[in-house]
Amino acid sequence: MAVFTRVTEADITAWLSHYSLGTLLELQGIASGIENTNYFVTTSNGRFVLTLFEKLTAHELPFYLDLMAHLARHGIPCPCPVADKDDRFLGTLNGKPACIVSRLPGKSVTQPSVSNCAAVGAMLGQMHSAGQGFAGRMDNPRGAAWRSSAVQHVRGFLTAEDAALLDAEVAHHASHALSDMPRGVVHADLFRDNVLMDGERVGGLIDFYFACNDVLLYDVAITVNDWCMTASGDLDAERTRAFLHAYHGTRPFTAQEAAAWPTALRVAALRFWISRLFDLHLPRAGEIVNAHNPDQFKRILQRHIATGTDTPWL
């Protein structure tokens, strides 16, 4: 249950007095999510989502809130922060940094269709395109330096075989870094649960709190590794083709990106294998244990390594 900090109707009513959002009609805690406290808030002005940040600080948050406002300004369906009467997106509620954003239509899908993958591919391309004009800067906190450091922390918990695979893969990407290709703002976590499908249409991209500046192809690989994946750890050919074709139609891949695609898939899988190992073996104090099994991304990584340079879809 993602309500770490309780908010009462009296709390939110008092808080809303700093906004031009009308009167509270309904307040409802949101069960999903493991990083923040979220509530659905319906007022006479419409439907919104209240977020209390449990880890991110008021110093870090402007990048994410300004990014969402920028993307929404360009017509990307993402949560748009609402400004208070002092024109600020970020406030404080019950001792936590807090904001209220527009609530988007749709719900996440667990078994995406080929057309779902095409819709998400096209939308990711639009998001990358719209992000080009964003002035905020945030290095990827899950980049190469983090990978090296995190592996040191988790290696002691692993079998010799897994530790060797991890070391080899981290070394591989240290010498095969994605470079000389288009960069920009990436979502970096656009898994199925962070996309609301409104019928066949993408109703919303949500949860931008891993967004950062990085290679765009890396974001494509993270997203494809989730949306187009089979239980065996192999990409589904039809969904992958549909995703990449739609993305390519929005922002055409360069020749360098096509050549780097196998590397991008591997480093994207590696990033989540490491973080899931970390969350499993070194949970932060008080943290709700993330049920995600690291082995899923180990298997995906192994299949990408086995597939090698075979890139029929790019």
Next chain:
Amino acid sequence: MAVFTRVTEADITAWLSHYSLGTLLELQGIASGIENTNYFVTTSNGRFVLTLFEKLTAHELPFYLDLMAHLARHGIPCPCPVADKDDRFLGTLNGKPACIVSRLPGKSVTQPSVSNCAAVGAMLGQMHSAGQGFAGRMDNPRGAAWRSSAVQHVRGFLTAEDAALLDAEVAHHASHALSDMPRGVVHADLFRDNVLMDGERVGGLIDFYFACNDVLLYDVAITVNDWCMTASGDLDAERTRAFLHAYHGTRPFTAQEAAAWPTALRVAALRFWISRLFDLHLPRAGEIVNAHNPDQFKRILQRHIATGTDTPWL
């Protein structure tokens, strides 16, 4: 039919390439409106409205577009302009200044209920509140100077009785100007056809192209003169009470505003009587004749004068 400038699917597809709005799904002309060309545009990103400005110029438009963006940023349900890849709201399509804005849910009502009037009153208060932080400035183009000038133009078309009433009323307001009371951004044309009701909720305030800086009470009077009016030209007591009570709950009236309420109702009625006389007798070349009958607002004005200083609702 409010499609003065035709836009084809090829036109809009080419135009959309300057935006991050995805691909065109549907283009549909909008029949209502007499000032601009409007189309519903559905893309893979969502539902939008395209407007080609037939009279307003690229010099005048930033005030209105920036105002809508400001109000939307503060959570007011109004059309939010979408920025193109160069971060501009205003473009050019088929030779006309053009913009694309978010499409809001709901539809206008012709027979508003008491609760509709309460919802609109509260929302107008929220809009006035949210507008306080807006930096743009626009004098009311339908203010005292315009009234005096417009009356000179239309007097020759009127009966002696109507001309005398007009002259007397213009003179009355010249010596009873609304002053020393809260000012800000006013919509100035929030008639029933400019509010989309989404069930019991205000889904959207639209058509901000008469918005300007003026006395807030004047905006309340314009809105009440339409939403709370009966066929006889008298205000409906229950709807008026509900409207004003809800507005007062959002932005409390001052004692000066309460005292000036009869004057505000009169000057608001006068403004539309004059403009309807003008549109009837002096239509601009090529203009579609506005079917609104000036006599409606003459009657409203006469009833307000007869009611005098009786202000049971403020």
